[in-house]
Structures are given as structure tokens and as C-alpha cells.
Amino acid sequence: MHKHFIGGEWVAGHSASPNTNPSDLSEVVGEYAQADAALTRQAIAAANGARAIWARSTAQDRADVLERIGIEILSRREELGTLLAREEGKTLPEAVGEVVRAGSIFKFFAAEAMRVPGELAPPMRRGVEVAVTREPVGTVGIITPWNFPMAIPAWKTAPALAFGNTVVLKPADLVPGSAWALAEIISRSGLPAGAFNLVMGRGSVVGQALLEDARVDAISFTGSEQTGRGIAITAAQRLAKLQMEMGGKNPLVVLDDANLEVAVETTLQGTFYQTGQRCTASSRIIVERGIYARFRDALAQRTRELRVGHALHPSSQIGPVASAAQLQQNLDYVRLGCEEGAHLVHGGERIRASTEGYYMTPTLFADCDNGMRICREEIFGPVATLVPARDYEEALALANDTRFGLSAGICTTSLARAMDFRQRAEAGMVMVNCPTAGVDYHVPFGGRKGSSYGPREQGRHAVEFYTTVKTAYIAA
Ligand code: UN1
Numbered sequence: 063m064h065k066h067f068i069g070g071e072w073v074a075g076h077s078a079s080p081n082t083n084p085s086d087l088s089e090v091v092g093e094y095a096q097a098d099a100a101l102t103r104q105a106i107a108a109a110n111g112a113r114a115i116w117a118r119s120t121a122q123d124r125a126d127v128l129e130r131i132g133i134e135i136l137s138r139r140e141e142l143g144t145l146l147a148r149e150e151g152k153t154l155p156e157a158v159g160e161v162v163r164a165g166s167i168f169k170f171f172a173a174e175a176m177r178v179p180g181e182l183a184p185p186m187r188r189g190v191e192v193a194v195t196r197e198p199v200g201t202v203g204i205i206t207p208w209n210f211p212m213a214i215p216a217w218k219t220a221p222a223l224a225f226g227n228t229v230v231l232k233p234a235d236l237v238p239g240s241a242w243a244l245a246e247i248i249s250r251s252g253l254p255a256g257a258f259n260l261v262m263g264r265g266s267v268v269g270q271a272l273l274e275d276a277r278v279d280a281i282s283f284t285g286s287e288q289t290g291r292g293i294a295i296t297a298a299q300r301l302a303k304l305q306m307e308m309g310g311k312n313p314l315v316v317l318d319d320a321n322l323e324v325a326v327e328t329t330l331q332g333t334f335y336q337t338g339q340r341c342t343a344s345s346r347i348i349v350e351r352g353i354y355a356r357f358r359d360a361l362a363q364r365t366r367e368l369r370v371g372h373a374l375h376p377s378s379q380i381g382p383v384a385s386a387a388q389l390q391q392n393l394d395y396v397r398l399g400c401e402e403g404a405h406l407v408h409g410g411e412r413i414r415a416s417t418e419g420y421y422m423t424p425t426l427f428a429d430c431d432n433g434m435r436i437c438r439e440e441i442f443g444p445v446a447t448l449v450p451a452r453d454y455e456e457a458l459a460l461a462n463d464t465r466f467g468l469s470a471g472i473c474t475t476s477l478a479r480a481m482d483f484r485q486r487a488e489a490g491m492v493m494v495n496c497p498t499a500g501v502d503y504h505v506p507f508g509g510r511k512g513s514s515y516g517p518r519e520q521g522r523h524a525v526e527f528y529t530t531v532k533t534a535y536i537a538a
Pocket of ligand 1: 207284498
């Protein structure tokens, strides 16, 4: 049984739950311990106990620790990628790519530990120096989702540690394996005991205990908008610092002047890869009238050709859906789309493979109206909707007509349109002839409206959330 990591020790806790492989339900990836609120509080106490020592570590100490973690993750990419693919269901190349991203993030923040920005302001009063410095926030509670079992724990944990905070990580209950492997690597990295803790279990138990505990200074959460709203209310009540990445209903606009092949491949990548289970997935494909029929037919053709199968099978392009509940949600939305009058061009069914798993065909709806629920609510599966638009202005208006604002894309060969879209798209990230999903780790990640809350993640901008500013006035 895989145990929790608390105060530098492996702790069994009270119960365990099996982690099953969505590609093959007969395979148990491992047994993972489940914590209760009391054990979570024990981890919070351990993180608090380590605060002073880790906050006083030098930039070099922190860089060394993070560098070691990054190097080990990268050197074990195939093995860790296989574990990730087995527990989450993304294909092996996608999973190895995620592991590489996680390792690279640790190396990036190893260097960032040495670049914490500060300012010396010009004196306003004679003889009084004014300095602005950044300090750790304290103990950070990290709550991560199931769709990136290693990269998201990495991109929250790495900056937290780089800037001198201590961490309690609660990974998604569905996929604790990759986070456990990360914790095991961190346990040998030279961190002081208690600086990093892993507590596995349910959001309603472990997550809630983290949220409510006054000793947790800051919470970083990625997950659904609905859960995020609840978290914001609880965090606000006790004035905890908060960073949240939530859903998306990301538009990809395809204009008449687009390169058809680029538009089709960009759409396939953004909508169906990783089984559409990304908050950055393109789910509303807004297509200008002149290219609509040609684009729809070419996309339908390529969608039919996608090979769905076991995550570890070399020929698979799309893995299974991660869980029974998610599969059911996807199928419910397919039914709803048909009821709402969208035209089901392809897919929408559960399929059988050589092993029993949560497989479904990539699903393409055409002739959708942006007011339909399948165009307004995040589905989080391989389901794309095509929405026709009269012209660019209407396409832009449709793209912005959503309560989300994470990523927005456009396929066009017009520089003028691309520049205009970059300025007027109401989203945190804009993609021109690039998929809405699949982002780099050295630049800020996040969105607007219902997609994000609080300071950005990743890149240099991560310093904003994981530090607090101190202004000092010093006279001799
Ligand atoms: C990506 O598209 O590469 O949960 C990253 C998610 C996002 C990460 C997407 N937080 O899907």
C-alpha cells in the first residue's frame, strides 16, 4: 500500500482505495492510502513546523533541491509516463510528454529560486531607504485535478518550494499514483522534514480540512468551476490567499482565409487529444460561412480516422475517458446535444476495445447554436461543437459569448485578423494557428471570467502568488 508522506515519514492512515486503469478495468495500478481530517491536520502541523527552517534556507539550497527533483523526474520519464498513462488513460506519448513537462518545471523553478525580484525605491525622506522584498507566504495547500496527475502537482509544488513555502499536496482521489511517485522523489531531495507533505483522499474530507484550517495561509486549486466557487467562499471567510484554475469553453475560430489543413489539424489536436480532458480543450469551433462545409467534411473525415484504444498500445491516438462518471457525463451531453437539435456528424458512443475500459468515439456536432447547453457548459470530454458564423465580427462575438475565458484560438492567414483577435479575445491565452490546448511552462497560465481566480500560475509570474511583498523603511 502506498502511504501518505507527513513530516518526513511514510504514514499508513486509516484506509486504502484501489487505483484502477481506465484502459483495462481488470488492472489495479496500486492501493493508495486514504486520509481523514485528523491526518490532514497532522500534515498541516508538520508543514507549519518546517516553515521557519525552509523560509531561512538559501536560494542555493532551494535551487539544489529543485534541480535534483527535476533531473530525477526527467531521467525516469518512460517509467513515470507509463504509470501516468496506466492510471489516467492518456496515451503513452502524451503521458511521457507530461512527465517531461513536470521535470522541466522543477528545473525552471530551481533557477527562479535565485531570481526572486526586489526593488530599492528612491528615498522620499532624507536618510530613509525604502526596500521592497518578497517573502514566502507560509504553508500552502495544493489541490490538484485528475487530468494532469503529475504536471499540475509539479507546477504548483515547484514554485511553492522555490520561494520558501512549505506544502501540503492533496492530489485527485482518482489518480494518486503519479503524485505519490513525485512525493517519493521529493522525499529524497534533501528538503527538511515537513517542508513537503502528501495527503491522499477525498476532496470533501482532505481538501475541506485544508481549506478550513487557519494554519494554511494559501490555497492553490485546479478543478471544476463549481468546486472552485465553494472553495472561494470558504477561503474568503478566513481570508486565505487563493489561486484557482477552473473550467473553459474555449473557442477556436476558423476564418475563410485559413489554411484548411492547418485548421483541421489544429482542431483535432485541441479537441480530441488527451481525450478532450483539458480545461484548455477547444470545444466550440466557430467557423466562417465560406469555409464551413469544406472544413466540416475534412474534420469529420479526420475524426473518423482517429484510433481510440488502450493508453499503452502504440497505435492508440486517443485513450479512454478517465472514469465511469466522466464517461457517463460525456454520453449525457451527447444525448442532450441531439435533443437540442445539434447535428451529430460522428461519434458519441461508448465502444469496446480488446480490454474492458471507458472508451468512447470522438464526437463531432455540427450546426450548433452558441446558446445550446453543449456550447455553454464544460463537458470535459472528446466532444466538439461546430458553430457557423456569418463573418469575422460575428465569430469574435460568439467566441467571447461565454462565461469562461481561458484560451481562445484563431486559424487565419490574415495578420490583421490575427492581431485584432489577439487584442479583442476575452481570454487569458490566445493562440494563432496553434491549438488552444498544450501550453509552455515558462510563461503565465490562466484565464479570465469563470476560468481563473487570483494571480497567474507558471513562469516568472508564479512569484506573485507564492510570495508576499514587504516594504521596509530604513534609517540609520
Ligand atoms: C495544457 O493544455 O497544456 O487542467 C495545460 C487543465 C489545465 C492545464 C492545461 N489546468 O487542463
